[in-house]
Amino acid sequence: MMASDVPAHVPGELVRETYPFIMGGQTSQNPFNSMVPALHDGPDLIYSTNFYPGFQPVWIPRRLETLQALYMDTEHFSSEAFSPFPMLIGENWSLVPVEIDPPAHSMYRTLLNPLFTPARMRALEDRVREAARDSIAKFKDGDECEFMGAFALRFPIIVFLDLMGLPRERMEQFLEWEFMLLHSLDIEDVARGTRLSVDYLREVIEDRRKNPGDDLVSFAVTATVEGRKLNDDELIGLCFNLFIGGLDTVSTNIAWQIRHLAEHPADQRRLRADPSLIPAAVEEMYRRYAAVTTFRTCIKQTSLHGVTIMPGDKIAMPTTLANTDPAAWERPFDVDFDRTPRHITFAYGIHRCIGAPLARRESVMAIEELLAAIPEFRVAEGEELITELGPILQPKNLPLVWGERNSRREVSAAKPQPAEVSQAGEKRVGPSIEDVKSFLSAKLGSLAPFNKVIAMHLDDDQILLDGTVNPPKLVDLVACNIDVTVRARLRA
Numbered sequence: 001m002m003a004s005d006v007p008a009h010v011p012g013e014l015v016r017e018t019y020p021f022i023m024g025g026q027t028s029q030n031p032f033n034s035m036v037p038a039l040h041d042g043p044d045l046i047y048s049t050n051f052y053p054g055f056q057p058v059w060i061p062r063r064l065e066t067l068q069a070l071y072m073d074t075e076h077f078s079s080e081a082f083s084p085f086p087m088l089i090g091e092n093w094s095l096v097p098v099e100i101d102p103p104a105h106s107m108y109r110t111l112l113n114p115l116f117t118p119a120r121m122r123a124l125e126d127r128v129r130e131a132a133r134d135s136i137a138k139f140k141d142g143d144e145c146e147f148m149g150a151f152a153l154r155f156p157i158i159v160f161l162d163l164m165g166l167p168r169e170r171m172e173q174f175l176e177w178e179f180m181l182l183h184s185l186d187i188e189d190v191a192r193g194t195r196l197s198v199d200y201l202r203e204v205i206e207d208r209r210k211n212p213g214d215d216l217v218s219f220a221v222t223a224t225v226e227g228r229k230l231n232d233d234e235l236i237g238l239c240f241n242l243f244i245g246g247l248d249t250v251s252t253n254i255a256w257q258i259r260h261l262a263e264h265p266a267d268q269r270r271l272r273a274d275p276s277l278i279p280a281a282v283e284e285m286y287r288r289y290a291a292v293t294t295f296r297t298c299i300k301q302t303s304l305h306g307v308t309i310m311p312g313d314k315i316a317m318p319t320t321l322a323n324t325d326p327a328a329w330e331r332p333f334d335v336d337f338d339r340t341p342r343h344i345t346f347a348y349g350i351h352r353c354i355g356a357p358l359a360r361r362e363s364v365m366a367i368e369e370l371l372a373a374i375p376e377f378r379v380a381e382g383e384e385l386i387t388e389l390g391p392i393l394q395p396k397n398l399p400l401v402w403g404e405r406n407s408r409r410e411v412s413a414a415k416p417q418p419a420e421v422s423q424a425g426e427k428r429v430g431p432s433i434e435d436v437k438s439f440l441s442a443k444l445g446s447l448a449p450f451n452k453v454i455a456m457h458l459d460d461d462q463i464l465l466d467g468t469v470n471p472p473k474l475v476d477l478v479a480c481n482i483d484v485t486v487r488a489r490l491r492a
């Protein structure tokens, strides 16, 4: 849409053809520092011509009190169908409960709330902590890691698999589907990722109908609402909501929190000296680095900041902006562990995040375990930190170093190479494609760029990736100390 095509009720001075977080964009700056303050210098409400998924127009408010009012105003604003996923595979169910409006919404929340109480989350703690420790154990004896791939992307998937009663061996598969769903710009990939995950979740639902256990899917298939069981559409909507609700969000927030500690050694030292501060610190970092924007559709004409909003208009809910609104927070860009902020990172009102107690525990445990396992860590010198923009501001990489090492490229004289690397050099990564994949994904972060790999094998001193590969990722691969040559054939 060009500025000249905007509807008549939209004041021209509020129209923006560029909104910095547009889907598909990337930045090597920290967007919370470089882009957010500039947006707060602008009007309370702007009209972006292309930020809504599918590059459609959308209103974007920036004030905390506006967002709180919008979350509460279910008379004028609906949550229905804000995700494209069911439609992309030609189906017609809703994400349950995030896309359900009142009054039906409260029926689902009443059903689900008991599953996510802080007490139930505490019951999961041992397994969550063990998952964090296992992931950290793989890199703690070295002196560097690429934190996204080594930890942040994987840890929430393990927790999700446990919650749903799914085998942990499915992790790589889920990582691939998640990448296609949430990070691909190719609509066919998004549809394929949706189809694959929905088909798998349907198999699991069928299985639990026959063999119920004590996991969340079993609970859902046996539960009754208003005297009846959930139907197939409700079940898939619920499982899918939990799948996409609790993975990227957690990965992203943990990554921003660790990046903050890596870049602010005084804060890191304070938490090392007194780990009882970690929950308060996490809360403040959730405020400062809120990364999620969801959407609403106007269903009844109303006005916002004196501007008419018409039925059909889309509204963004940028928690990123509301949480740093200078009218709501003193020194909004300072991270102050003593602040106890009432932020809206987990939304507000009836749709406030049901997984928040779990997400908080995941963050706290990740930080506790990381601080306990490795000495003071820093961002590796000489590497660009890339953030993917869009409705979630997700770090693409987070190279960390500790001890004597300053950069991930230099060879540490003091320490032997991590076992994986020397194994690769000796071509003992393992005989199967799965072994190669897990080795590469541990080094690189996510195998997602290789998600169309159609063949991958060790060939003398080469790992041959045969498929569609994201060229910048190849550069990372070559730079990551793997003592092998990588060949990739790029398919059109």
Ligand code: HEM
Binding pocket: 079, 096, 097, 098, 099, 109, 241, 242, 245, 246, 247, 249, 250, 253, 291, 292, 294, 295, 317, 319, 345, 346, 347, 350, 351, 352, 353, 354, 355, 356, 358, 359
């Ligand atoms: C740091 C991590 C997380 C963040 C920042 C986050 C953020 C949010 C936000 C902003 C909403 C409101 C969406 C809207 O109304 O438009 C929401 C809802 C929801 N979240 Fe989360 N979330 C996180 C983790 C999780 C986890 C771990 C789970 C599942 C285990 C989860 C499941 C859900 C569900 C089911 C809803 C819908 C609630 C409803 O509509 O009543 N989230 N989340």
